[in-house]
Amino acid sequence: MIDRDTVLHVARLARLELTDGEVERMVGELGGVLEHIETIAQLDLDGVPPTTHVVEVANALREDEPRASLSRQQALAGAPAVADEGFAVPSPQA
Amino acid sequence: MSGLIDLSASQAAAAIKRGEVDPGALFDLYRQRAATDSLNAYTWVAEQAPKAPPQPSLGGVPLAVKDLFCTEGVPSQSGSRILEGYRPPYTATVVERLAQAGAPLLGKTNQDEFAMGSSNENSAFGPVLNPWDRARVPGGSSGGSAAAVAAGLAPWAIGTDTGGSIRQPAALCGIVGLKPTYGAVSRYGMIAFASSLDQAGPLTRDVSDAALLLSHMVGERDPLDATSLDFPEPIAMPSRRTLAGIRLGVPSELTGEGIEPGVLGAFQATLELARQLGATVESCALPHAPHALAAYYVLAPAECSSNLARFDGVRYGYRAADPDDLLSMYERTRHDGFGVEVRRRVMLGTYVLSSGYYEAYYGRAQRVRTKIAADFAAAFERFDFVVMPTSPCVAFELGSKLADPYAMYLNDFLSVPASLAGIPALSIPNGLASPPGGGTPLPVGFQLAGPAFSESQMLDVAFALEQALGFDGRAVRS
Amino acid sequence: MTPDFEPVIGLEIHVQLKTRTKMFCGCELSFGAPPNTLTCPVCLGLPGALPVANARAIHFALMIGLALGCELADHSVFHRKNYFYPDLPKGYQISQYDEPLCRGGELAGVRLHRVHLEEDAAKLIHLGASGRIHGSEQSIVDFNRGGTPLVEIVTEPELRSGEHAREWLSLLRATLRSLGVSDVNMEEGSLRADANVSLRPAGSTPLGTKTELKNMNSFRFLERGVTAEIERQRAIIEGGGEVAQETLHFDPASGALTTLRSKEEAHDYRYFPEPDLVPIATTAEMLEQARAAIGELPAARAVRFERDFGLSAEMAHLLAFRSDLGDYFEAANAASAADSGHAQQLANWVSGQLVARIGEQDPATSNVTPAALATLVELVSARELTNGTAREVLDVLLQSGGDPRAIVAERGLASLSDDSELAAIVAAAIAADPDAAAKVRAGNAKAIAALIGPVMRETRGRADGSEVTKLIREQLGV
Numbered sequence A: 001m002i003d004r005d006t007v008l009h010v011a012r013l014a015r016l017e018l019t020d021g022e023v024e025r026m027v028g029e030l031g032g033v034l035e036h037i038e039t040i041a042q043l044d045l046d047g048v049p050p051t052t053h054v055v056e057v058a059n060a061l062r063e064d065e066p067r068a069s070l071s072r073q074q075a076l077a078g079a080p081a082v083a084d085e086g087f088a089v090p091s092p093q094a
Numbered sequence B: 001m002s003g004l005i006d007l008s009a010s011q012a013a014a015a016i017k018r019g020e021v022d023p024g025a026l027f028d029l030y031r032q033r034a035a036t037d038s039l040n041a042y043t044w045v046a047e048q049a050p051k052a053p054p055q056p057s058l059g060g061v062p063l064a065v066k067d068l069f070c071t072e073g074v075p076s077q078s079g080s081r082i083l084e085g086y087r088p089p090y091t092a093t094v095v096e097r098l099a100q101a102g103a104p105l106l107g108k109t110n111q112d113e114f115a116m117g118s119s120n121e122n123s124a125f126g127p128v129l130n131p132w133d134r135a136r137v138p139g140g141s142s143g144g145s146a147a148a149v150a151a152g153l154a155p156w157a158i159g160t161d162t163g164g165s166i167r168q169p170a171a172l173c174g175i176v177g178l179k180p181t182y183g184a185v186s187r188y189g190m191i192a193f194a195s196s197l198d199q200a201g202p203l204t205r206d207v208s209d210a211a212l213l214l215s216h217m218v219g220e221r222d223p224l225d226a227t228s229l230d231f232p233e234p235i236a237m238p239s240r241r242t243l244a245g246i247r248l249g250v251p252s253e254l255t256g257e258g259i260e261p262g263v264l265g266a267f268q269a270t271l272e273l274a275r276q277l278g279a280t281v282e283s284c285a286l287p288h289a290p291h292a293l294a295a296y297y298v299l300a301p302a303e304c305s306s307n308l309a310r311f312d313g314v315r316y317g318y319r320a321a322d323p324d325d326l327l328s329m330y331e332r333t334r335h336d337g338f339g340v341e342v343r344r345r346v347m348l349g350t351y352v353l354s355s356g357y358y359e360a361y362y363g364r365a366q367r368v369r370t371k372i373a374a375d376f377a378a379a380f381e382r383f384d385f386v387v388m389p390t391s392p393c394v395a396f397e398l399g400s401k402l403a404d405p406y407a408m409y410l411n412d413f414l415s416v417p418a419s420l421a422g423i424p425a426l427s428i429p430n431g432l433a434s435p436p437g438g439g440t441p442l443p444v445g446f447q448l449a450g451p452a453f454s455e456s457q458m459l460d461v462a463f464a465l466e467q468a469l470g471f472d473g474r475a476v477r478s
Numbered sequence C: 001m002t003p004d005f006e007p008v009i010g011l012e013i014h015v016q017l018k019t020r021t022k023m024f025c026g027c028e029l030s031f032g033a034p035p036n037t038l039t040c041p042v043c044l045g046l047p048g049a050l051p052v053a054n055a056r057a058i059h060f061a062l063m064i065g066l067a068l069g070c071e072l073a074d075h076s077v078f079h080r081k082n083y084f085y086p087d088l089p090k091g092y093q094i095s096q097y098d099e100p101l102c103r104g105g106e107l108a109g110v111r112l113h114r115v116h117l118e119e120d121a122a123k124l125i126h127l128g129a130s131g132r133i134h135g136s137e138q139s140i141v142d143f144n145r146g147g148t149p150l151v152e153i154v155t156e157p158e159l160r161s162g163e164h165a166r167e168w169l170s171l172l173r174a175t176l177r178s179l180g181v182s183d184v185n186m187e188e189g190s191l192r193a194d195a196n197v198s199l200r201p202a203g204s205t206p207l208g209t210k211t212e213l214k215n216m217n218s219f220r221f222l223e224r225g226v227t228a229e230i231e232r233q234r235a236i237i238e239g240g241g242e243v244a245q246e247t248l249h250f251d252p253a254s255g256a257l258t259t260l261r262s263k264e265e266a267h268d269y270r271y272f273p274e275p276d277l278v279p280i281a282t283t284a285e286m287l288e289q290a291r292a293a294i295g296e297l298p299a300a301r302a303v304r305f306e307r308d309f310g311l312s313a314e315m316a317h318l319l320a321f322r323s324d325l326g327d328y329f330e331a332a333n334a335a336s337a338a339d340s341g342h343a344q345q346l347a348n349w350v351s352g353q354l355v356a357r358i359g360e361q362d363p364a365t366s367n368v369t370p371a372a373l374a375t376l377v378e379l380v381s382a383r384e385l386t387n388g389t390a391r392e393v394l395d396v397l398l399q400s401g402g403d404p405r406a407i408v409a410e411r412g413l414a415s416l417s418d419d420s421e422l423a424a425i426v427a428a429a430i431a432a433d434p435d436a437a438a439k440v441r442a443g444n445a446k447a448i449a450a451l452i453g454p455v456m457r458e459t460r461g462r463a464d465g466s467e468v469t470k471l472i473r474e475q476l477g478v
Ligand SMILES: [Mg+2]
Pocket: C014, C095, C118, C152
């Protein structure tokens, strides 16, 4: 069963702030959904290979040929904060 | 010309080609209807038709496009606050192909946030109303596209289906919805929910429109999507009138428990009709289908937790104001930018992938997926198509399932198996049924699932059923 | 008594591949382009964009795998490595996990664990206090580098010292350079190395707690960092303490090692197969192409130098593993008269005098042509130049290029060996110092130095020392 600490740990991994009330709610809701999901634990799946791709193709590669890039103006058009020709963020070293 | 609205998209395209209808007038008619939309089906409507390419096959019949398809310079927000006002610098391959073929962009349609939902109540831009009963949901996540087509606010539309997001709203709105074989339609430019399941498809008034629209969505594989495939042959326009020689399998696991009596009644009636048209109808087994929903709610959230990591407030979209530091920028941006259901699935997906849980959840779910695909493959040795209802219920009341996430997830249990197997599946309206408590009859959907790349044959069979059913959605288009 | 400790070092090396375009999109690789001018929807992680793997990057990785004797997987897949950082546009890095392209292999006695492909992160520029906004420091992201193809090479923990790590890495660099797949420049970041360091009692098998050292951006810093970390761990253990598992940053300026991340803060990367890409199935054709593209590798070249030119093993190795020196040596050798027998001397001149003057610079880019060096060696060999004047000529060549014979003629540097002029100078020196002459005649061999000195001064080094000695002895009759 999923508990408060687990919810907080997962929220940190997912970079999601949750209020105390949201944490409580998440404990209940995730627990409820996981209870249903856990029914797959009962299946005998020994020797069954996993399916990552339903498509059975390999080597869908591209040639090493350049394509046009965006202009800096286009690249930065949607950025919430811009400085010095780049995307500005709070420093990770602060 | 007052009858314009009653022309199906393919009829309109044919009329334009014959010179009987002016494509500009058609565009204006729909543009006006879309602009005065009271269902909240649109999030953006075009001001005017873009310049038409020469001799377009689709004549210029305008197209409604689900919000999550990127359209250059046009809001593409995937129903999310985190992308509010976002205008991408490029257009999704499939939208581009359809525009080139002569289906210009009419507008962007509302949807559940990042395509997560079965009721369209998870949109940051408000819920979409079902044109058959405005107190009820249109289904989701392509609810805006479905409602727009059903209400005559668009001649046709495209949406995306991850676990039923085309088929279920099509069923609840009384229109046709098709999820193609995984890989048949390019995903380039589609804002991803769950990459291994997402697939774009048509939502249309009738089967012929679905075939015509699909025929321009598939074809040569897109070099920009590594998972896309060449469609083996052109989509054939449906013409079949009987079902002689067609073998339909009815999986007991997906045609009994958990389905409203009205929906089951309509389903049985359609099976009877299929027999009368010459089909053989027998029961078949999909033994792992009852586990599909659980596997789906591991795989889809897992992929979504990763796909949505790019919404971090750095390059585009919403960023929380005045963050103290990098961590709080991330955490507050993603808290405030995502709605409740998206946060829930991101949490669920992060959890099932986290250290120590991967094999128990993700690994097992992928093996269940293998089993489900094998179940279908076995069924297709005996049957041409497997049939079942599309949705276990008719359109439900707004707000009625929001309290219990799993109750909402149960809406997908009939549509998810085909999604996991990557096979095409189609929903056609097969009549009306009253909701359990009684009340105005509402549309019901009949679902066919077939082997990979069986779209043409599936549309052909659906066409024969459609003609015999005689379902007419005209009532909600006025 | 404290037991003797043995350092155990493993390297994790990232090599930027020299393709034209990025790993998963068509943007050209950046060589000092202005910030954020080489990006596209894919490498900016825009919503809806999809990666498609670069065929040449895979080709280069296969070449590396073959050159290092790895086992090449016939089926390998990309995974997503999920974590948040501003230089990572999608919130995950596309890398390889449990099905890498290459496993095993060996170079100079050190076994390799694996070789895999991945994409580089973007460049993050810390503005520090000067870039404060709302009281917090700012950084700027430039996505030009983001998505550059990387090959990650992981060794087994089989290196034994900082010096060993440095030497081995330079062998790896030489090998990669000879393949032409990378610029392999540590200062420019196209070759980057992290080191895992632990100590264990000498002769024991289990590994001690390891630390990870980051940011050693030159060969010298790698050696110094690893050496410093070994000493730090030794001091902790000898002081009865325990080494903590952590990631350390080596500051080359101060030599300090500071903690970047402790074990508790370790990432949970939630690896899962990248659903947007399909597997790589290494075909016989791909292998053949990779094999054909590999020229002579340094190890094989060393063997050939030893065999064909009679060089010592050490000299052959030195020239072969610095391919620029090897190439220059071979060019000079080819410019020499056939069967001149000068290979040994050429090797000495290239690895000795030339390297002493130009260091790490590729001699091919200097003013000294290989033919000029060959001429110089011929002149020395024919005793037309002394070693001393030859070094002077080399300095002139490096300054302004040209032909050694012309320089010798112009500056009057030709040897005086067979000249009566030299005999006269010797005679004058004997006459000027009768004391020394007497001592030499009396059998005091050491006293001859007092006569040689003035002759050498007078001839400004144009005379050969042994020739002068011979002439003095003749004239003194000893
Ligand atoms: Mg790496």
